[in-house]
Amino acid sequence: MKAFRQETGRVPVAIVDPCCTAGYDLPELEAGGLGGTEATVLRVATALAPRYDITHYQSGRSHRQRSEAGQLRPLQNLDEARRPAALIVINRWKVAIKLRKQHPDMPIFLWLHVYPGRHNRKMGAALKAADITVICVSNMHARKLAEFLGTEDLPSIRVIYNPLDDDLHPDATTRVPDRLLFASSPHKGLAEVFRQFATLRRDIPNLTLAVADPGYLRWDTGPVPEGVVFLGSLSHPALIRQMRRALCLFYPQTTFAETFGLVLAEANAVGTLVLVHDGLGANAEIVTDADQRVDGHDPAQILSRIQAWRRAAPPVMANPAFRLSRVAEDWEQLLECARALRPQLSVVESV
Template sequence: MHTLAIVDPCCARGYTPDALHAGGLGGTEATVLRVATALATDMTILHYQCGRLVTEQTDAGVMHPFENAFTPGLVATIVVINAWKVACKLRKVQPDARIILWLHIHPGRHNRPMAQALAATGVEVICVSASHAASLRRFLADGPPLAIDHIHNPIAPGLMPDGTAHDPDRLLFASSPHKGLAQVFARFRAARAAIPSLTLAVADPGYLVWETGPVPEGVTFLGPLPHADLIAQMRRALCLFYPQTTFAETFGLVMAEAQAVGLPVLAHDTLGANAEVVTDTGQLLDAGDDARILARLRAWRDVRPVVRGNPAFALTAVCDRWRKLLAAPARAEISLEKVA
């Protein structure tokens, strides 16, 4: 049986499937747990998590403290979440392993040396959308060639419209506040000046404190919600209200899940993976244009568009992609003389 190690150096504390159901997890951790739980039916999964103090058996695999990942001869395949320097460091103690960097973020400008380091250590890269992979290739274009591919993040199983009546006055923002909430507040304030009955519910997962400026009238904070409760909020809303131009989603799990339950997404048309995740039913626009946002809200209050989930984001489809990747030969050659 294949054994896969998933190394997460970036989490603040250990997490398990129980946290997935309770709410408060970011999209990266939720994705790791969903994929690992599905893959654990036909392979052994080991997790190495920063902030974890004890070993714990779960449906998603066995959770270990992060430091244990540096035990020599660990496993044949290691997937590292986001931290390219850790992936390269692991090569020194795992010279024979296949190492994959599972990237969920856009690296900052100071990370341009990652291309040389990843090429030298034979680390492959998996991004979470085609647009994310294309962006990374452009970012690293001046460096040596890398094995870069993408596998979408999966939405939770079983999501579909259920006939719940929506409130035409209720908008929903369901992301961490650093993802443009200050700008969303400004757009909501302008829309509410024209339609005073509008309200905005903010479901903040609570993992990051962020300054967003004054809170407009009509805003309520829901706090961290269990996943089922968040989905219930989506079913009640007119739309997922995400008109911001400052944070580029590498995938946008909340948008994908909103589409799956029939919730339209009002978002910027040329930002990150928005156009890849949100179906083309007039949901994307210039998020800096208050007049267009107001016109779209008015139209949707009369007739809300019919939207559907993308089958490519289903957990079964995503895990099929992972199984094929893990069964295929490694696509990056290791220059071991550069690792020593």
């Protein structure tokens, strides 16, 4: 690999995404259909672009292109890559370990957005031995990972939240008290949400449930109750408009544990209430207002909360710690610490 010359003044960073099935860029973020992980990667990379020369290596990408989020490259181009000051690997710990063998002195981070399955119990010891830091997206995510790995095989773990756009705020949009919204992939408990909604509608027959499905995964959700309206895959601005109209984001499902739950945070940011099952995943950390958390197994509690909100919806707001500007500062601090430890990798050559 070539040595770097200090010409652009930006620090080179590589983001490696071996999980995506196709390349992605900012237009896909605006158009809709991207998962929360890809959306987060693009938002963070764009915010870091003024100080960091970021190159994305994406599985499924067939061609190179430039973007406000950085240079976009096919994953196979990683072998030809310039030597970055840090490598950030999305979700795949074995890829991070492989890269450590190729780059023994480089800071490597595993940016984890999922809970590891039981077959990954060896990852803790391997990551610790390879000196790879894991970035979790919530404190609950980090605690669950530590419990899963055990204290003897615990690598370094840091928490950096997924980001909310800085300009997401409540506006004067009139809410429809009979309109609920589900805005996630159907595998995230939609079948259960349908049953909860059908039960709820026996007492409030005018309720409707709008379903915004990003469309990246087909899933059997069982019978569709009366009152359900399918919105399809929405652009991000269109989804935010739907959030502003709805009484609440209706998400009291009890089975799919979010590591963060970006749509929950986005709904609160625009002043929309969120109904979630208490104690599941990061729900209590992201939705800190206890009035928005219920026992999803208790139809009476769900009904009581919806009835109260239809009479008078209390105000909600975003957690400042989730704002993109704050999250970008957390990433900059992490990368600057890595840069200080490897000053010989801290400048970028011209291209």
